[in-house]
Amino acid sequence: MTLKLMKYELKAMLRTFIPLWCVILVLSLVNRLTLRIDGLAELWHGIPAGLMLFAYAISILAAYIIAVVFLILRFYHGLLRDEGYLMFTLPVKTWQLICSKMFSAVILLVGTSLIALLSVMVLIVDNEVIEEIGELIKVMATYDTFPFRAEFIWKILVMAIIAAVISPFTQILQCYLSMAIGQLANRSKVGCSVLSYIGISLTVSFLTNIAVTIPMVARVQEIEDSVTAATDFMMTTMMSTFGTVMIVEILLVAAFYVPTWWILKNKLNLE
Amino acid sequence: MEQNLIRCSGLRKTYGRFAALEHVDLTLGRGKIVGLLGPNGSGKTTLIKLLCGLIQPTEGEILINGQKPGPYTKSIVSYLPDRMYFADWMTPRDILDLFEDFYADFRRDRAEAMCASLQILPDKRIKTMSKGTKEKLQLILVMSRDAQLYLLDEPIAGVDPAARDFILETILRNYNEQGTVLISTHLISDVEKVLDEVVFLCNGTVVRQDTVDHIRETEGMTVDGLFRDIFRAMPYRREPAVTEFPRMEGGEQQ
Numbered sequence: 001m002t003l004k005l006m007k008y009e010l011k012a013m014l015r016t017f018i019p020l021w022c023v024i025l026v027l028s029l030v031n032r033l034t035l036r037i038d039g040l041a042e043l044w045h046g047i048p049a050g051l052m053l054f055a056y057a058i059s060i061l062a063a064y065i066i067a068v069v070f071l072i073l074r075f076y077h078g079l080l081r082d083e084g085y086l087m088f089t090l091p092v093k094t095w096q097l098i099c100s101k102m103f104s105a106v107i108l109l110v111g112t113s114l115i116a117l118l119s120v121m122v123l124i125v126d127n128e129v130i131e132e133i134g135e136l137i138k139v140m141a142t143y144d145t146f147p148f149r150a151e152f153i154w155k156i157l158v159m160a161i162i163a164a165v166i167s168p169f170t171q172i173l174q175c176y177l178s179m180a181i182g183q184l185a186n187r188s189k190v191g192c193s194v195l196s197y198i199g200i201s202l203t204v205s206f207l208t209n210i211a212v213t214i215p216m217v218a219r220v221q222e223i224e225d226s227v228t229a230a231t232d233f234m235m236t237t238m239m240s241t242f243g244t245v246m247i248v249e250i251l252l253v254a255a256f257y258v259p260t261w262w263i264l265k266n267k268l269n270l271e
Numbered sequence: 272m273e274q275n276l277i278r279c280s281g282l283r284k285t286y287g288r289f290a291a292l293e294h295v296d297l298t299l300g301r302g303k304i305v306g307l308l309g310p311n312g313s314g315k316t317t318l319i320k321l322l323c324g325l326i327q328p329t330e331g332e333i334l335i336n337g338q339k340p341g342p343y344t345k346s347i348v349s350y351l352p353d354r355m356y357f358a359d360w361m362t363p364r365d366i367l368d369l370f371e372d373f374y375a376d377f378r379r380d381r382a383e384a385m386c387a388s389l390q391i392l393p394d395k396r397i398k399t400m401s402k403g404t405k406e407k408l409q410l411i412l413v414m415s416r417d418a419q420l421y422l423l424d425e426p427i428a429g430v431d432p433a434a435r436d437f438i439l440e441t442i443l444r445n446y447n448e449q450g451t452v453l454i455s456t457h458l459i460s461d462v463e464k465v466l467d468e469v470v471f472l473c474n475g476t477v478v479r480q481d482t483v484d485h486i487r488e489t490e491g492m493t494v495d496g497l498f499r500d501i502f503r504a505m506p507y508r509r510e511p512a513v514t515e516f517p518r519m520e521g522g523e524q525q
Binding site: 082 | 286287320323324325326327342343345346348350352354355356357358360365369372373374
């Protein structure tokens, strides 16, 4: 059922986003040609080339902004306004409705990021760039001066990737929870949703700062008076920070998802 | 299978301090067309939304075929809300696909035949249709299901008499005769001829539940007549106009 729900959700989203993604790719291709064809970049004092580059940058920015606005509206209009009368009378469970919206929104954000990355590659990648990247990888692979720290770097990298994968889910679920709380109000539901979002953000930021800072402060005393000890301290501190951020992100997914589900299951208020 | 299709006991729903429903005890059987009648603000829509699970009761319990509102009850209830619930981007084909995907009792061929008879094009954006066509499309979707319970919230409100006939005819021709149809309305004279039973709601309370035949026998009047009797409100009467003004000292009129 979740997949069936996602089918309709993605259909609603992609019909807007596929043209937008195509515009980004076309603009990056146009800019590649403008930058590489001799004399084209300087044509009319470089104004057309500059405008095309500006349009390209704006299109990427716009795609992200529209994606965020879209995922909020798809949840608000799709579940908490008139469309909710259809969605909440389908024979599906509440978690399926939330998950279908959430996974579709993540697909939209990841898709937009991949298109942005692809467009950058279209814009800049040529043989020279590929050779330079190859050289960089070679240098990194043979960089064994501090082998014990390479281990740190890998761990940090893995934790950062996990946190980055979970991060869109927490961002999306925070919006969902704010709207779920906002719909409980009998009037000014949008205002209440915005206030909830601000309240949740402040609370999360306060708690995350405490969670990250306390272990760091506790370990300051371990610094010995040597460069190696200071470097190790920096590395382990970074690792613990990334570790804490990763754990906080995982906890936030649960902390945002469970109340959203509970409110929509037990306190749905489609007036 | 439960003998009673709907059972509400001690049902109460409040919005802040306002009680939309108060101590509602209601039992409805199968195979009937029931009118949920009451003036505006009497709690008809609230009761229907509670039965659909779109809002939650403050107190009391609702059972549909022995189950609390949830995925199972939603699979046997066909609900026509008092508003449009289509997404902007959808076409009739999309919405038919959706109903077919989620409701096992949806009869697509019936829906397509009804759409064709009304010249509703399958690939035309619903957003571009007139309000009347959208309402008809929504009714077609709801009545193309072989549901056990049809909850129709004000299906004939705000439409012209010809459209009313179409709507009532569509309901009568297409509902599952083993199931029950609950129609909420305050336009009683239009629906009276199709009703088997009526439930009168007043200020959130059930004031009478009876069969149409029994009302006619015992009261000697139509359901419409009884409704007017029960809910007759005294019109506001202006105080008699003041004809004489108090005189100020010196005899000047103010």
